[in-house]
Amino acid sequence: MKYILMMHCPRTGYDTFGAWPKKDIEAHMAFMLAFNKALRESGEWVSGEGLADPKQAKIVRAGKDGLPITDGVFPESKEFLAGYWIVDVASPDRADALAAKASAAPGPGGAPMNMPIEVRQVMSGPPEQNSCNES
Amino acid sequence: MKYILMMTGTKADFAWYAKWSKTDLQAQLAFMHSFNKELKESGVLVATEGLAFPNQAKLVRAAADGTPITDGVFPESKEFLAGYWIVDVETPEQAYQLAARVSAGPGPKDRGNQPIEVRPVMSGPPPEML
Numbered sequence: 001m002k003y004i005l006m007m008h009c010p011r012t013g014y015d016t017f018g019a020w021p022k023k024d025i026e027a028h029m030a031f032m033l034a035f036n037k038a039l040r041e042s043g044e045w046v047s048g049e050g051l052a053d054p055k056q057a058k059i060v061r062a063g064k065d066g067l068p069i070t071d072g073v074f075p076e077s078k079e080f081l082a083g084y085w086i087v088d089v090a091s092p093d094r095a096d097a098l099a100a101k102a103s104a105a106p107g108p109g110g111a112p113m114n115m116p117i118e119v120r121q122v123m124s125g126p127p128e129q130n131s132c133n134e135s
Numbered sequence: 136m137k138y139i140l141m142m143t144g145t146k147a148d149f150a151w152y153a154k155w156s157k158t159d160l161q162a163q164l165a166f167m168h169s170f171n172k173e174l175k176e177s178g179v180l181v182a183t184e185g186l187a188f189p190n191q192a193k194l195v196r197a198a199a200d201g202t203p204i205t206d207g208v209f210p211e212s213k214e215f216l217a218g219y220w221i222v223d224v225e226t227p228e229q230a231y232q233l234a235a236r237v238s239a240g241p242g243p244k245d246r247g248n249q250p251i252e253v254r255p256v257m258s259g260p261p262p263e264m265l
Contacts, residue, residue: 004184004186004216006216049221049256049257050256050257051139051255051256051257052254052256052257054254056254057252057253057254058231058252058253058254059250059252059253060140060234060235060238060250060251060252060253061235061238061248061249061250061251062235062236062238062239063248066235066236066239067232067235068228068231068232068234068235068238069235070231070253072250074252075212077212079213079214080254081139081141086184096193096195096203096205097202097203099203100195100196100197100198100201100202100203100204101197101201103195103196104197104201112197114197114198115196116194116195116196116207117194117195117196118192118193118194118195119192119193119194119195119205120186120187120189120191120192120193121186121187121191122184122185122186122187123185123186123187
């Protein structure tokens with residue numbers, strides 16, 4: 001079963017992160033590199049990416065002529081995807097356990113951040129019409 | 136340069152999508168298939184995924200002992216990722232062009248062109264970290 005684990009942040013999230021003491025940033029990055037390595041070694045790694053600063057994000061819409069309009073404005077409250085992992089795991093519980101591990105990545109002073117990680121299954125094909133019902 | 140093109144929607148948007156007519160859904164799927172095929176054939180497609188519906192999304196945090204707490208609540212206004220493409224293109228403009236194509240994809244008659252978020256993807260941690 002493939003699951004995506006997503007880290008989100010506000011628009012200014014990268015500024016906050018960049019203002020951490022250098023050793024805290026290094027510890028955080030070292031944690032992420034080790035987490036990625038463990039996923040590769042366990043065979044659960046499918047893919048993972050870190051996205052550029054949300055300040056570089058654009059909203060693109062097609063104009064009437066089909067050409068891109070790139071001057072859209074994001075709502076102030078918008079959460080931006082900072083990065084994600086896709087993992088192939090034996091059970092949903094394993095996806096939650098991996099998310100908890102990522103959640104506890106070290107933050108300022110090396111304390112676990114316990115940040116929220118959004119976990120959702122990745123579809124291998126188009127949606128079933130009946131899978132859309134609200135819970 | 137790698138860019139990610141993201142489609143997002145609130146739970147209300149997904150509920151609306153679930154009510155599209157079969158014809159509209161089929162037209163949209165056909166559009167996605169041919170768009171993906173074209174990206175693959177032109178060599179710009181790095182990855183693409185569709186995510187399960189947001190009613191299956193969970194918010195997971197580590198408890199003090201490191202075990203997962205899965206009862207987090209999403210704000211009503213949350214925009215959920217519906218799916219994405221990662222493309223490897225020469226210029227940001229090419230990424231915007233592709234996003235505009237998705238933006239203008241087929242849907243019910245009263246649907247406007249949908250917004251697509253476009254952002255560079257980092258190829259790894261900053262060099263000073265390595």
